[in-house]
Amino acid sequence: MKDLYPALTAEGLKLKRTLALRLAIWCPTVIVLLVFGVYVGRSDKGGSPELLTGFAQLTLTIWTIIVFPLFAALVAALIAAVEHQNDTWKHLLALPVDRSTIFVSKWIAGISLLLFSSLVLATGVVVTAEALRLIKPGWGSSLRPSAMIFRGVFLSSCAAWLVYSIQMWISLRWRSFLPGLVVAVMGLALMFVAIPRGVALFGSLFPWSLPAMTMSPHNPYHAIALGLGLCGGVLVGAVACWHLSRREFC
């Protein structure tokens, strides 16, 4: 692992001009702007002190429940595609660097993109909430403190590590987008079935629902969901790196 930092900086350079990097900016920005547009168009004459909170909650809910699990799958697929598409494995894996270092650096590059997109989202929510406050002065200032938003988004992106690690493993293992896409869609579909059915523990600890479970500090499974997302992500990531570094790429 002594070569991890150079390998990481190389991964960073590879992300330049990629769709993955553009999506990390555009995905959260579009979600924020969509919800902002909906709230700007609302005609709450009297105003409500809860509206700004509602704006933040709706944005974060759409992000953590629907967009983020798909985004994690997309990031994993796009990072893997950088090597798969041009068969650069044969160059990369012939270099005098331990193979696990290469896969760990890819895993960290993806995690960094997830954290970066979360940062963009949280910043977007705080900035647009300020804009809404100016546009709709009657809505008051009851928005949760910015620090709470950043904290919630950060924790939910940490809880997404498990989903990301699963998707990364699949994306690196198979050249085709299809297996990763099928798993992502199935995961989301199961989440929408599992959560409303009220099997609380299972629904809360299902990997695709972990980001949403960590958004609210009042959720009884908040700590377990966060721990599972983080530790499970690291564990699955480690097993994936071990497995991939032993595979033959030909």
Added chain:
Amino acid sequence: MTDSLAIESRGLTRTFGSCTAVNGLELRVPRGTIYGFLGPNGAGKTTTIRLLLGLLRPTNGTILLNGEPLTRGGRELMRGVGALVETPSLYPHLTGRENLEVTRRILKLSKSRIEEVLALSGLIADANRVVRDYSLGMRQRLGLALAWLGKPALIVLDEPANGLDPAGIRELRANLQELVHDHHVTIFLSSHVLNEVEQMADWIGIINRGQLLFQGKLEELQRYQVPLTVVADRGFDASALLKAKGWRVLKDSDNLLEVEVSLDADIVAINRCLLDSGIHVYRLERRQEALEDLFLRMTLN
């Protein structure tokens, strides 16, 4: 012997299910040479190269690179090896310079190395263009620059002339010869462009169906079973004389003989033997068989 070899394989075998792609390969690639690895499609060239680079694991046998055994954990050994396998491994969304920078960072080299290899490959003017806009020849040159970036003692090239026009092939040849002569690099190149190998390589290995059919200097290959044509005034006497002296006469008719020889010294000895016996020799000729003919003869047999 091992110290003088850049690549040595012992009983190298690789199977894919019931198919044996490489079978008991005993490669001996001397340092400081260009070794042409020839074989028809599906002969096992690319599998051999992937085994040499550790991309595939051998089913049996061992590989020594620059005298050190290649093992799964011993990646440091690959610091002495650069490679270009089939199409160049490039990131099309990055510029030529950025592609080199990715590998430079991993190899922890100085930034000046990028300028050096760009100069060698003649890509300085195009270094800041994204690779997706490069021509095939430029990509091939960048691939070679990438292989040379870490200043390896051994460069492994798989079909490096693929897709290059004649000018590009000539340039590639010049670049490789410069690396061998000026930097004492060993080059192991696989190809089916026989004419190219003939002009570049000084050592040849011929593989077919996973087995090495020939390995040696180019001259040895060119001499391989090419008979000496002797035109003398008393053909049958000359034939009897040479047979009596232990040479194998393949054909004799009137005044034309074909004699199997292996060394140039044999030709001198035959000439002297005939002249000493009062036989007039009009012509001694050893036809240079084209490598392509030899290659086809060997692989078809």
